[in-house]
Amino acid sequence: MTPTPPTVVVHPDADLLAKATAARAVTRLVDAQAARGTASIVLTGGGMGTAVLAELATAPARDAIDWRRLDIWWGDERFLPAGHPERNETGARAALLDHIPLDPARVHPMPASDGPDGDDVDRAAERYAEELRASAAALGEQGPAPEFDVTLVSVGPDTHIASLFPELPAVYEEDRPVVAVRGAPKPPPTRVTLTLPTIRASHEVWVLGSGGAKADAVRLALGEAGPVQVPAAGARGRSRTLFLLDRPAAARLPAGLAPAGVV
């Protein structure tokens, strides 16, 4: 399936970007649950990803979501011991997950470096692949991973998304749904990440960008670049791709790109 071109939505500042994205997530997940009974979301780390979760925790319509019928996955994880403050899971739990009535069986953190596979990051990635495969099969889907309702990714200044960094092997991966990453340029070097085919199988992919340091990365991601050099250019959903930006991150959009919702 050829993904539809991205829609760009620009918010006045980072605070409103976080609030509007949280409100958008409520609506999207409620709609998915109304249609199918359950819903799924893939979380991202980073300052903006965590801010969105904190806004979701206090969103007025928060409990319109049936939290017990929501599957929560991660797009990437820093391969550190459980509970480590630098793990994306730790931030997500503090910002949102510890405050809502989730079904623990539907919360799918990526393995930690002191988990059942110890510090074997390849085995940890295989374990997550198995969890993804089992979930897809339970939904009656054929793919190696569920077709997530919403995948959140946050673009880095170097155009990385999840732990898919420019030119590193993970960004070339076409078969496995999740892989280990070594030598990431942003610490820590060892990580686990969903691959582009998994992200692109999502119904909707929302690319978050906040701050002027992201302006060039956003421009490249919306341009003609390929995903090996510009991983964010590969962030596309099957039915919808949104670039959700604040004004500084939208300062250098490609010429001719008319963003919706410029305020």
Ligand SMILES: O=C(O)[C@H](O)[C@@H](O)[C@H](O)[C@H](O)COP(=O)(O)O
């Ligand atoms: O594991 C990581 O290093 C982060 O998750 C990283 O991928 C982050 O999402 C982006 O760099 C954007 O981060 P900000 O939202 O903080 O700018």
